[in-house]
Amino acid sequence: MADDCIFCKLASGAIPTDFLYEDEDVAAFRDISPRQPVHILIIPKAHIPSLADITPEHQALLGKICLVAKKLAAENGVAESGYRLLTNCGADSGQEVPHLHFHLIGGQYLGPFCS
Ligand code: 5GP
Numbered sequence: 001m002a003d004d005c006i007f008c009k010l011a012s013g014a015i016p017t018d019f020l021y022e023d024e025d026v027a028a029f030r031d032i033s034p035r036q037p038v039h040i041l042i043i044p045k046a047h048i049p050s051l052a053d054i055t056p057e058h059q060a061l062l063g064k065i066c067l068v069a070k071k072l073a074a075e076n077g078v079a080e081s082g083y084r085l086l087t088n089c090g091a092d093s094g095q096e097v098p099h100l101h102f103h104l105i106g107g108q109y110l111g112p113f114c115s
């Protein structure tokens, strides 16, 4: 856990939040500023700054995150209509929070991939 990391504080319960999913490795909660009708953040509980910091030892964790995304998509009504799972990595992506997270967005037509 990184002491100054907001997502570490959310994942650890130091800052209470409503989890849509939680296990020993992964947590998911709604984005505080949703840009789509469904906007969920899925994070590893471990402090990994970004995708640039993953190693082969994270392979199972990343697979689990994809399965959690599939489950949450179904639970939030976008499994059939479609959705997007994305992570921002580094300055040019606009990554704001330096704790690896995946945005699960959907609930309306999302348009082209890039803006
Ligand atoms: P990034 O730009 O780093 O990919 O996305 C960070 C996301 O975290 C943003 O969509 C932002 O709204 C969200 N966020 C930032 N702080 C908080 C917080 O304290 N709680 C929640 N639930 N989301 C947050």
Ligand code: ZN
Pocket (backbone or CB within 6 Å): 001, 002, 005, 006, 007, 008, 009, 046, 047, 048, 098, 099
């Ligand atoms: Zn963190």
